[in-house]
Amino acid sequence: MAGRSEKLEKYRPASDNFEIDEFPFYWVARLNSLYAMEMEKTLKPMNMDISRWRVAMLLRIHGELSISDIAEHALGKLPTITKIVYRMRDEGLVDVNTSETDGRVTVVTLTDQGHENVESVLEGTQSVFKKAFKGFTEPQIRKSNQLLRKLFDNLSD
Amino acid sequence: MAGRSEKLEKYRPASDNFEIDEFPFYWVARLNSLYAMEMEKTLKPMNMDISRWRVAMLLRIHGELSISDIAEHALGKLPTITKIVYRMRDEGLVDVNTSETDGRVTVVTLTDQGHENVESVLEGTQSVFKKAFKGFTEPQIRKSNQLLRKLFDNLSD
DNA sequence: TTTAAATAGTTGACAATTCAAGTGAATATT
């Protein structure tokens, strides 16, 4: 009978009045797929895909990362990241070395060609972001980001 | 020199002051993966995965869908959905039939076992949603949803 | 009414991801 719990009913997937259009994770999934598809279009001509792209961007930002670091940021499984990295190495995009301070860790960096590749893709990717946030002001973008982060933090506890 | 364009710089992936933590699609991707991983934990004991689950939920809501309908809602490629559906049929979760009004379309529905399966999984999945939106009020959830939809709509033009 | 074009889905070859089970290096325990 209380207003709040009644209203919340429609977000409860098990509820009879559940409305999927009102379910945030439905839109997170769709938004993510759509973004990925748009990006693939930009990436394909450069012989890249979304997986390689995510790894490359992280390396561009951080300079040097271990396989686990990449897995953590890109939220992928270790074997998956391992294989992406070695694929990228075979394509000349990254260098792979064993850490000098810890023999267990594998350190990955972008090669010159990898850097060039990233920069030329970057030009094309901006349009996707612009399109999605068309009409948004800076504070709105910041708030959107805060929201996404908050949900992520909540879920990772 | 203008305030706005300077502030917006950090969201431009090509920019030198780009900060990935401020990039909404980075968080969309991470949030989506994290949600998927949490869901997988709940789904695994019932012999389900996220793909099957998405198809099952859509069928629970809509009752009957064609392969393309499912592909559209789940934002998957046609061959992918086709294979998921036939896998689910082999596992007894769905029925697959040719439409009586249009011989090209394949109509998919949940079997009784599929329904039971969905209901028992639903019990477990609520906690994931609750965890993510812990501390959110109903208007906040609604606003979050609006935001995600808006981004999706922008991108799909 | 043929023929052409568009739809809706399927299939097979290939690529990517994932699980389970390993390896080898570093830490912790006895």
Next chain:
DNA sequence: AATATTCACTTGAATTGTCAACTATTTAAA
């Protein structure tokens, strides 16, 4: 110091997803 445990990957087998090419059905055009 020897052994056990944990950590950070790596590998192979199996599953899943994707592209390209194809089939069958319906709709549109000539």
